[in-house]
Amino acid sequence: MRNVWIALISLGLAGVAVSTQAKELQSNDRYMCSWGAGTAARAQELKLAGVSLYAARQKLQTYKFTKPWMRMTAMGITEQTYDSPSRIKPAALRQSFYEDCVRFKLARK
Template identity: 75%
Template sequence: MRNLLSALIPVALVSVAAPAQAKELPANDRYVCSWGAGTAARAQELKLSGVSLYAARKKIQTYTFNKSWMRMMALGITEQTYDSPSRFKPAAVRESFYKDCVRYKMAHK
């Protein structure tokens, strides 16, 4: 009985751990998170340099985007960045945004 139990425990642990490791973020989701992180970092850079939200919005309107959803998403990210009292450096904002986005995407899989 003891031998059977000691043989089944590793099998049970592997069967539980395998699905947890099998989750990997698709390339499209990684791209969206990376793009959003870059947008947040640029917005933080503009905010810290004293550019108004109005001017930042105008600047976004002049950009050309690859996908139709990107313009509205960029405007939303910029608005949220300006609404935040954060004075973090753009690199820290990029890293934080990316980590949170990946965590969100993984949780919703």
């Protein structure tokens, strides 16, 4: 009887572990991560080109955003990018941002 209980508990824990790993991101989460990664890459391009933070903010004001939360989020991402001493290429920054965002979104679930 003891072996049966150990086997059942082991199978239950394995099932929970598999279901936890199999979590998928919703399409909205993927879109947010992709959009944020693109915003960070554009900010890094401006930073490496020598554009000031003030000018980058002004440029953001001219963009048309499809959702209300995007403008302030873009401002925050741009400021964080400018505050970072990093000089990596925008493509590498985009990839890193996207991977970290996806990891964060999965960890929240």
